[in-house]
Amino acid sequence: MKWSETLIPTLKEDPSEAEVSSHKLMVRAGMIRKLLSGAYSYLPLGTRVLNKVMAIVREEMNRAGAVEVYLPVLQPVELLEESGRVDVFGQDLIRFQDRHGRLMALGPTHEEVITYLVRNEINSYKQLPITFYQIQVKFRDEARPRFGVLRSKEFLMKDAYSFDVDEEGLSRSYEKMYHAYCRIFQRCGLDYIPVEADTGVMGGEVSHEFMVPSEIGEDYLVRCKGCSYSVNRERAEPAPLPPERDGQSALGGVQAVSTPKVTTIAQVSSFLGVTPKNMVKTLIYKAGGEAVAVLIRGDHEVNEARLARVLGQGVSLADAETIFNLTGAPVGFTGPVGLPIRVIADQAVSVLQNCVTGANKADTHLINVNPGRDFQINNVYNIRYVTQGDRCPRCGEELIISHGIEVGHVFKLGTKYSEAFNARFLDPQGRLRPILMGCYGIGINRIIAALIECSHDEGGIIWPPNIAPYKALVLPLNVKDKTAFQTALKVHDELEGAGIDTLLDDRDQRPGVKFKDADLIGIPFRVVLGRRFEEAGEVEVQCRQGGEKSFVTSQGVVAEIKRLLEKFRGLSHG
RNA sequence: CGGGGCGUGGCGCAGCUUGGCUUAGCGCGCUUGCUUGGGGUGCAAGAGGUCAGCGGUUCAAAUCCGCUCGCCCCGACCA
Numbered sequence A: 001m002k003w004s005e006t007l008i009p010t011l012k013e014d015p016s017e018a019e020v021s022s023h024k025l026m027v028r029a030g031m032i033r034k035l036l037s038g039a040y041s042y043l044p045l046g047t048r049v050l051n052k053v054m055a056i057v058r059e060e061m062n063r064a065g066a067v068e069v070y071l072p073v074l075q076p077v078e079l080l081e082e083s084g085r086v087d088v089f090g091q092d093l094i095r096f097q098d099r100h101g102r103l104m105a106l107g108p109t110h111e112e113v114i115t116y117l118v119r120n121e122i123n124s125y126k127q128l129p130i131t132f133y134q135i136q137v138k139f140r141d142e143a144r145p146r147f148g149v150l151r152s153k154e155f156l157m158k159d160a161y162s163f164d165v166d167e168e169g170l171s172r173s174y175e176k177m178y179h180a181y182c183r184i185f186q187r188c189g190l191d192y193i194p195v196e197a198d199t200g201v202m203g204g205e206v207s208h209e210f211m212v213p214s215e216i217g218e219d220y221l222v223r224c225k226g227c228s229y230s231v232n233r234e235r236a237e238p239a240p241l242p243p244e245r246d247g248q249s250a251l252g253g254v255q256a257v258s259t260p261k262v263t264t265i266a267q268v269s270s271f272l273g274v275t276p277k278n279m280v281k282t283l284i285y286k287a288g289g290e291a292v293a294v295l296i297r298g299d300h301e302v303n304e305a306r307l308a309r310v311l312g313q314g315v316s317l318a319d320a321e322t323i324f325n326l327t328g329a330p331v332g333f334t335g336p337v338g339l340p341i342r343v344i345a346d347q348a349v350s351v352l353q354n355c356v357t358g359a360n361k362a363d364t365h366l367i368n369v370n371p372g373r374d375f376q377i378n379n380v381y382n383i384r385y386v387t388q389g390d391r392c393p394r395c396g397e398e399l400i401i402s403h404g405i406e407v408g409h410v411f412k413l414g415t416k417y418s419e420a421f422n423a424r425f426l427d428p429q430g431r432l433r434p435i436l437m438g439c440y441g442i443g444i445n446r447i448i449a450a451l452i453e454c455s456h457d458e459g460g461i462i463w464p465p466n467i468a469p470y471k472a473l474v475l476p477l478n479v480k481d482k483t484a485f486q487t488a489l490k491v492h493d494e495l496e497g498a499g500i501d502t503l504l505d506d507r508d509q510r511p512g513v514k515f516k517d518a519d520l521i522g523i524p525f526r527v528v529l530g531r532r533f534e535e536a537g538e539v540e541v542q543c544r545q546g547g548e549k550s551f552v553t554s555q556g557v558v559a560e561i562k563r564l565l566e567k568f569r570g571l572s573h574g
Numbered sequence B: 001c002g003g004g005g006c007g008u009g010g011c012g013c014a015g016c017u018u019g020g021c022u023u024a025g026c027g028c029g030c031u032u033g034c035u036u037g038g039g040g041u042g043c044a045a046g047a048g049g050u051c052a053g054c055g056g057u058u059c060a061a062a063u064c065c066g067c068u069c070g071c072c073c074c075g076a077c078c079a
Helices: A021-028 A044-063 A077-082 A085-092 A111-121 A167-187 A265-272 A304-311 A320-327 A416-420 A444-454 A482-497 A511-521 A531-536 A554-571
Strands: A032-036 A039-042 A074-076 A094-097 A103-106 A130-139 A154-164 A193-196 A206-213 A219-224 A230-232 A255-258 A280-287 A290-297 A315-317 A342-346 A355-358 A364-369 A379-381 A399-414 A424-426 A432-434 A436-443 A472-476 A502-504 A525-529 A538-543 A549-553
Touching: A021 A032, A021 A444, A039 A044, A044 A130, A044 A154, A044 A167, A044 A444, A074 A077, A077 A085, A077 A103, A077 A111, A111 A154, A111 A416, A111 A436, A130 A167, A154 A167, A154 A444, A167 A193, A167 A206, A167 A399, A167 A436, A193 A219, A206 A219, A206 A444, A265 A364, A280 A304, A280 A320, A280 A355, A304 A315, A304 A342, A304 A379, A399 A416, A399 A444, A416 A436, A436 A444, A472 A482, A472 A511, A482 A502, A482 A525, A482 A531, A482 A554, A525 A554, A531 A538, A538 A554, A549 A554
Parallel strands: A193 A230, A290 A342, A342 A379, A472 A502, A472 A525
Antiparallel strands: A032 A039, A074 A103, A094 A103, A130 A154, A154 A436, A193 A206, A206 A399, A219 A230, A219 A399, A255 A364, A280 A290, A280 A315, A355 A364, A399 A436, A424 A432, A525 A538, A538 A549
8 A cells, every 4th residue: 555545644743632642642643533522533544453453353253163243233222221231321321212212222232132132043052052243333421531542432342242051151151252362462462461350230250351551541450479369459359457466455445536627537647646547437338228337447448349249239328418317427527436337347447456436426536446345347348449568368479459451351141131131042851041141342442552552662653563554664765766666666566465464655755754654653564765775776674663674685575574574473472 | 420621724832811013823734846865854935714602891802701512631430
């Protein structure tokens, strides 16, 4: 392809709206342009990368035995009502009425649609197992689209759904997808980490997220320095903390102190001169109809997903009025002493001594409060988020917390949707049984953004050959030099002929402009025809990554690039 | 959805505080001609703007006031 015959509008300056490098670079390299907040047009270069990623995904899905389908974007809202997910998606669901007044939604995902299909089409064990997949656009009306293509309202997703007769079958299907995902991310050149994950909105029991470590990631991953423990933040469970001191000798007597208008942990901490580690936050949650007190150390945060899990139901923070009615004090002065409701404590609270709590009285806190002596704990659980310094629950080594970009997620759903939709099959004994489901998602756009986030330098993007928009860029420095230009054309054609997709920069621009653009759009291998070609008939082949250069004759370019591709493949990104 | 910021040719910005010396300016990009040819060449001539929209104040509004819309950031939210 000639540069002059496609559209690659590169920019010298960063777009003002972009914050993160992947977003800046995708815009500057002429890959994308914003249409509206959370929706981007892909220009030719961006589209080529999308297609390359999708081709890899298709190959690996097919290799894993999944079969491709194409489900409608348009979904009747009733379908999502059947599974109870209209409320789950809430505002994120894009809804409207068609001309007949029927409520429609733009698919945020497709569990319902596929299960509806399967309920009607699959009714025998002979048709199982089977895994369907599609690559298709999804819509979620994100409250706050961010980071360009990383979190948008409209995005491409590869979603797959497996259907099995029993748990073992489901596990086999799950494993297959898991391994296919590993191959996909590896082929895309991503350094990814699979982590155990919470199942969240999807329901089900087992789940893994595929994370790409990155400062800008909106998710957290928790890994152990010593063993293979790696989980996401919701799922992470710190090792229990040891008791602060032993014996009862050091226990002081409870004392009320006046703390006028001092409500937050930070304020109380500096007002009383105590560390947040020695304070207890008392949060009133509503779980079902019941109010419960949840105790958490001052420097910790409640993991609501875990709390909901241990309580077996959804939870939400109580409002100020409820708190006042229960405790007799405004928000900010709640404490466990004398509270007439169920008290749940995080493990870290249960080992505290002489701590500070609210007094259930306005403008007052209590000091020297001790669990067990001054108040009873009904249940002790691990309900806090892991913090820096926490230890691994498996081996006791230190845990590392870092940010990550979620590029894929796999779930064992079990029978959640098949039961909701009555998707059942007849087993060999003629019994009707629910189908076991798994679902598996990959964010196509996110793969691209995550890759750029991890693979760029000051000059621009550094593509791995597998997903680069073109593998090679032929760069005649002076297009008015007829011989050089003709040779460049020939080299381009030969590369294309050898199956190496190639871009020819045929623009009448200064060398500096061409080099800068070449670096920006990040094509892995660059073939330069310049002074050296005029003088000695040699062309220069250079790698974007590492900058390694070699000089060959124009006839030797194809072989040289094939050699470099081989070498690259051998290195890491098979 | 709460808090903050911004909106001026395709892109990045100045001008707004203190309304009128602006026929709205600068850099990049774009067009034409010449020049140059290994890291964003130089010169010259040009094209391109309802100053987000609506309403108000005023002799006079990009500039002051109000409303609306859009965009970005922080938070809440989020396969």
